Amino acid sequence: xxxxxxxxxxxxxxxxxxxxxxxxxxxxxxxxxxxxxxxxxxxxxxxxxxxxxxxxxxxxxxxxxxxxxxxxxxxxxxxxxxxxxxxxxxxxxxxxxxxxxxxxxxxxxxxxxxxxxxxxxxxxxxxxxxxxxxxxxxxxxxxxxxxxxxxxxxxxxxxxxxxxxxxxxxxxxxxxxxxxxxxxxxxxxxxxxxxxxxxxxxxxxxxxxxxxxxxxxxxxxxxxxxxxxxxxxxxxxxxxxxxxxxxxxxxxxxxxxxxxxxxxxxxxxxxxxxxxxxxxxxxxxxxxxxxxxxxxxxxxxxxxxxxxxxxxxxxxxx
Numbered sequence: 169x170x171x172x173x174x175x176x177x178x179x180x181x182x183x184x185x186x187x188x189x190x191x192x193x194x195x196x197x198x199x200x201x202x203x204x205x206x207x208x209x210x211x212x213x214x215x216x217x218x219x220x221x222x223x224x225x226x227x228x229x230x231x232x233x234x235x236x237x238x239x240x241x242x243x244x245x246x247x248x249x250x251x252x253x254x255x256x257x258x259x260x261x262x263x264x265x266x267x268x269x270x271x272x273x274x275x276x277x278x279x280x281x282x283x284x285x286x287x288x289x290x291x292x293x294x295x296x297x298x299x300x301x302x303x304x305x306x307x308x309x310x311x312x313x314x315x316x317x318x319x320x321x322x323x324x325x326x327x328x329x330x331x332x333x334x335x336x337x338x339x340x341x342x343x344x345x346x347x348x349x350x351x352x353x354x355x356x357x358x359x360x361x362x363x364x365x366x367x368x369x370x371x372x373x374x375x376x377x378x379x380x381x382x383x384x385x386x387x388x389x390x391x392x393x394x395x396x397x398x399x400x401x402x403x404x405x406x407x408x409x410x411x412x413x414x415x416x417x418x419x420x421x422x423x424x425x426x427x428x429x430x431x432x433x434x435x436x437x438x439x440x441x442x443x444x445x446x447x448x449x450x451x452x453x454x455x456x457x458x459x460x461x462x463x464x465x466x467x468x469x470x471x472x473x474x475x476x477x478x479x480x481x482x483x484x485x486x
Contacts, residue, residue, distance in 0.1 A: 194477050198305055201314075204470055208317070209295045211463045216288045218456045219281060221248040230447040232256070232393050240395065240445045244270070244384075246452075249281035251384065261421060262397045262441045263380065268372045276371055280327055280386050283358035287324040291317060307478060314471045321464040327359070328457055329388045362394060363430040379440075381432070388457040390447045396425075397441040398432055 228247055232254075234240045239261075244254030254270040270276065298304075298313040362383035369375040376382065381396040423442040430437055475481070 190477065194307060195305070197473060197477055198307065198310060201310060201470060201474075202299060202304060204466070205295050205299050208463060208467065209292060209299075211459060211466075212288055212292050212295065215456055215459050215463070216285065216292065218452050218459075219248050219285045219288070221250070228450070228452060229253075230391060230450055232391070232445055232447045234443065234445050239443050240393070242268075244391070244447070246278075246391065246450065247275075249278050249285055251276040251278065258395065260395070260397060260441055260443065263377065266377075266380075268374070268376070271371055271373055274368055274370045276367065276384065278384060278386055279365070280359050284324055284327045287320055287327065291320045291324070294320060307474070311471075311474055311478070311480075314467060314474065318464065318467045318471060321460065321467060325457075325460050325464060328386070328453070328460060362396065363432050366433065378433075379437075386453060387446075389449050389454040391450065393445045393447065395441075395443045395445075396439045398430075398437040399440045401429060401436045401438055 229243060229245045231243050232240060233242065238257075238259045240256065240258060242254060242256035244251050246252075251270060252275045253272060256266075256268045258266040258268065260266075294313060294317045298310065298317070302309045302313065304310070362381055365383055367376060367382055372382075379398045381394075381398060383394045383396070385392045385394070421441050423439065425439040425442055428439065430439070
């Protein structure tokens, strides 16, 4: 069996015919991408609406309780990018019992979700520019815009993902890959670390003790609450505490930050006690993660199709 063209065509004419066929295919693909872009915009608008400030008690009220102890018991209500209601009962080992209630006049903003909403808005702007501002018949323009849109979606996926405290069961699908971050990046206002994310004293009633830090981190399907009891390094330990530690009557609470030093409100502190609790599943965040993953894969497929017609490698497109 042969793949030769019959009747025989001269090499020059064959090359011309191939170029004309490629041009027609490219023209058809660029035209069909306009329909794809409309689908992308619809999906992005759905994701954007999931973070809108519209209260839905059935999907945003989450239980936050320690599973095998009475250390933390409570619930919070997430509306869009903010925690607007909630109460926490704390029975920590190094502090007296506390009952904290979130003030509805001073909601707790989640900077990660605020940044995610900004990224979704940027993605919508990118789609509109691609459809209405630039040359829809220009392959280089469409290629660069799809690359930009894909980059925004990858960053949005990374923002909406954080490691879960509970490992998934074997065979359970994971809607988003686990991101290599835990509690933020120093100097990053969109994902600040806990020691830079200081809660407004008016957020809770009564006000938080000066040595207590509360940090909420959204994941792909829930919220992770990390509670830290801090102690300053400026004051040396008392003779009684030294003696109690020496004879084993009193021991330090072990955790992953027990040997670290942090700057908290301009003062060097260490973490005396640390408790991490994951909330119940947030269906809105779960749906958001699945939609973002689906959009990212669809955009990557469109980029791949365009690369094939243009004869580009993945490295040439990046």
